[in-house]
Amino acid sequence: xxRVVITGxxxxxxxxHTVPQTLAxxxxxxxxxxxxxxxxxxxxxxxxxxMVKDYAPEAAFTRQQLSxxxxxxxxxxxxxxQAVAQAGLKFDGxxxxxxxxxxxxxxxxxxxxxxxxxxxxxxGKNRVHPFVVPKLMNSAAASHIxxxxxxxxxxxxxxxxxxxxxxxxxxxxxxxxxxxxxVMVTGGSDSMLCFGGVKAWEGxxxxxxxxxxxxxxxxxxxxxxxxxxxxxxxxxxxARARGAEILAEVAGFxxxxxASDIVMPSKQGAARxxxxxxxxxxxxxxxxxxxxxxxxxxxxxxxxxxxxxxxxFGPHTDRLMISSTKxxxxxxxxxxxxxxxxxxxxxxxxxxxxxxxxxEAPDPDCPLDVVPNLARAxxxxxxxxxxxAFGGLNAVLALKRV
Amino acid sequence: MSIAQTVIxxxxxxxxVEPSDVSPDQxxxxxxxxxxxxxxxxxxxxxxFDIQVPxxxxxxAQSGFDIxxxxxxxxxxxxxxxxxxxx
Numbered sequence: 001x002x003r004v005v006i007t008g009x010x011x012x013x014x015x016x017h018t019v020p021q022t023l024a025x026x027x028x029x030x031x032x033x034x035x036x037x038x039x040x041x042x043x044x045x046x047x048x049x050x051m052v053k054d055y056a057p058e059a060a061f062t063r064q065q066l067s068x069x070x071x072x073x074x075x076x077x078x079x080x081x082q083a084v085a086q087a088g089l090k091f092d093g094x095x096x097x098x099x100x101x102x103x104x105x106x107x108x109x110x111x112x113x114x115x116x117x118x119x120x121x122x123x124g125k126n127r128v129h130p131f132v133v134p135k136l137m138n139s140a141a142a143s144h145i146x147x148x149x150x151x152x153x154x155x156x157x158x159x160x161x162x163x164x165x166x167x168x169x170x171x172x173x174x175x176x177x178x179x180x181x182x183v184m185v186t187g188g189s190d191s192m193l194c195f196g197g198v199k200a201w202e203g204x205x206x207x208x209x210x211x212x213x214x215x216x217x218x219x220x221x222x223x224x225x226x227x228x229x230x231x232x233x234x235x236x237x238x239a240r241a242r243g244a245e246i247l248a249e250v251a252g253f254x255x256x257x258x259a260s261d262i263v264m265p266s267k268q269g270a271a272r273x274x275x276x277x278x279x280x281x282x283x284x285x286x287x288x289x290x291x292x293x294x295x296x297x298x299x300x301x302x303x304x305x306x307x308x309x310x311x312x313f314g315p316h317t318d319r320l321m322i323s324s325t326k327x328x329x330x331x332x333x334x335x336x337x338x339x340x341x342x343x344x345x346x347x348x349x350x351x352x353x354x355x356x357x358x359x360e361a362p363d364p365d366c367p368l369d370v371v372p373n374l375a376r377a378x379x380x381x382x383x384x385x386x387x388x389a390f391g392g393l394n395a396v397l398a399l400k401r402v
Numbered sequence: 403m404s405i406a407q408t409v410i411x412x413x414x415x416x417x418x419v420e421p422s423d424v425s426p427d428q429x430x431x432x433x434x435x436x437x438x439x440x441x442x443x444x445x446x447x448x449x450x451f452d453i454q455v456p457x458x459x460x461x462x463a464q465s466g467f468d469i470x471x472x473x474x475x476x477x478x479x480x481x482x483x484x485x486x487x488x489x
Contacts, residue, residue: 064418067442127448130441 003236004176005402006247006345008089010082012075013227013329013339014050018082022339023346025328026354027375032329033212033223040195046207049193050225050330068131069144070109075228075335076141076189077148084149087232087244089183091150098181100153101142102172103230104164104188106334107197108157109136114194141189145230153181162294163255163389164188164334165229169341170253170395172233182238187338189228198224204263206298212331213358214295214324215302215366222296225330229338248348251382251400252281258392265301265388270294270308273394274384278312281382281398286316288398289380290347292340293370294388295324295356296331303365305388310368321378323356323371337387337395344383348401351379405451405483406476412446413472426473433472440469447479453486455479 011018014032015025025032032050041047057066057074069077091099112135119125134140139157146155154175160167165188172186192198201207201224208221239246254276258269278285294305302324310317325343332339343354352375359372385397403411407421414421417433424433430440437459444457444467457465467482468474 068438127445130445131438 002177002179004173004233004250005236005239006231006250007234007239007244008083008085008087008232009247009342009345010079010086011227011229011339011342012052012078013229013332014052014225015329017055017078019342022342023350026325026343026346027352029355029357029373029375030328031357032225036193036198038194044195044198044202046198046202046209048209048223049198050223051193052227067129068135070112070135070140071191072105072107072109072189072228073141073144075191075226076103076230077144079187079189079228079230080145080148080185083185083230083232087234089232095182096150096152098153099151099183100155100175100181101145101151101185102155102168102175103142103145103157103186104159104166104168104334104338105138105141105157105190106159106161106164107190107192108138109140110192110197111194112136114196117196145185149185151185159334160393160395161389161391162331162333162336163387163393163395166337166385166387166395166397167255167393169231169233169338169397170255173250173253173397176233176235182235184233185230186233187228187230188335190332190334191226192333193224193226208297211358212297212327213360214293214297214327214356215306215363215368215370216359217361217363219297219299219302221298222326223330225332227329227332227339228335229341231338231341246402247345248399249402250397251283252277252279252398253396254280255393255395258394260392263390265304266392267304267308267311269392269394270305270386270388271311273396274308274312274386277384277396277398281400283382283398283400285313287382288313288320288384289378290344290353290383291320291322292343292383292385293322293324294386295326297324297326301388305386306366306368317368321353321369321371321376323354325354327357337385341385341397344385344399347380347383348399351377353378353380405480408450409447409476409479410472412443412450413475416443424472426471426476428472430469451479451483453482455482
């Protein structure tokens with residue numbers, strides 16, 4: 001079994017267009033949630049979201065590229081560019097042939113579907129742009145990253161709702177650990193902030209109209225975000241041999257299925273995933289200092305997640321910190337675990353624990369140290385990143401300092 | 403703008419050159435327009451002239467829409483516009 005390290009990170013999300021901007025916002029506890037600026041917002045009852053701000057696609061891509069790139073692909077490419085540049089890798093020869101891309105997305109090219117459904121249903125048009133299919137397919141972003149960087153090895157997209165990017169990174173981790181690939185570009189991307197996307201979420205009645213307040217008494221639900229997080233996972237020896245800067249080690253991963261309900265989370269499924277990731281990493285629960293929570297801000301998730309943490313960590317529960325950064329960057333759906341991994345890197349590298357903002361009062365059902373409202377300085381050696389998706393699909397990553 | 407000028411304008415936009423740099427004798431290949439660029443041209447022609455272009459990307463030669471040169475495309479579009487206006 002090979003060791004796997006992270007040698008590059010990139011992002012674009014509501015908190016910033018780069019990793020440093022995002023980390024600064026996480027440290028300051030800045031909120032990226034605001035009024036939605038999308039077509040037909042007056043017909044929505046949910047009118048807030050964590051949109052990527054000051055973003056002009058025409059400035060980032062050519063007209064030709066934009067005819068093929070849905071917004072979720074644009075975000076993935078922007079984040080990948082940063083990650084690959086930081087890693088300092090150039091893919092050719094055998095490295096190119098063996099390295100690949102695994103991404104997570106839930107909505108895929110939803111903006112493209114929306115625009116073209118509007119054209120044919122609402123506007124009665126009988127013709128759509130020829131690239132609708134290659135633009136909306138869920139695997140488009142993975143393909144474009146592969147084309148951009150000449151990554152010719154295992155490349156695909158996984159879709160497990162809100163756990164998509166954690167499942168993707170888990171596959172990439174195992175691919176490198178098992179020696180199937182020396183390097184994998186991995187993470188996730190989503191952009192569902194369009195009329196149809198928000199309308200669909202509205203229907204579930206789990207969306208907040210004012211703010212995302214995970215773990216807080218009086219929380220009112222989740223707030224949707226958008227963006228991408230992309231990382232370079234590299235075999236440790238390969239990274240060391242070329243003198244690459246190592247951001248963290250990916251130590252373990254586990255996935256479970258609740259096998260019980262299509263929307264309600266289960267304590268058992270979540271607990272088995274966390275315990276499994278620790279076992280996979282051969283890490284004692286007592287070594288974990290921080291958990292980046294799934295923490296959606298719904299009543300059901302936060303309560304269940306806290307109960308699962310208590311079950312896995314026992315008496316150590318009172319000594320660990322757990323925060324939900326969704327309070328700042330919103331729920332990035334299929335890309336959320338990837339954006340949240342940045343908070344894990346910040347905890348390990350900078351000794352700064354991102355807060356759970358919008359926290360008004362402790363909820364007796366969430367009796368953990370949720371790092372309310374203000375970031376905290378703390379040295380941690382091991383962190384977990386939780387993702388518990390609709391349909392009971394759970395994926396947890398364990399990271400440690402190198 | 404005449405049909406010929408409009409078709410040249412559409413092709414030039416795909417080729418990312420000035421319309422004045424497109425000559426009737428050139429092929430789409432000469433202009434660096436690949437298969438994806440071609441289907442975008444066909445789409446733009448259909449949208450602009452409100453016509454149906456009988457084009458099958460699987461086998462362009464069997465489509466009955468001559469794309470062998472810029473001139474051939476202009477002629478084909480002129481014919482389609484005239485035919486489909488009569489319908």
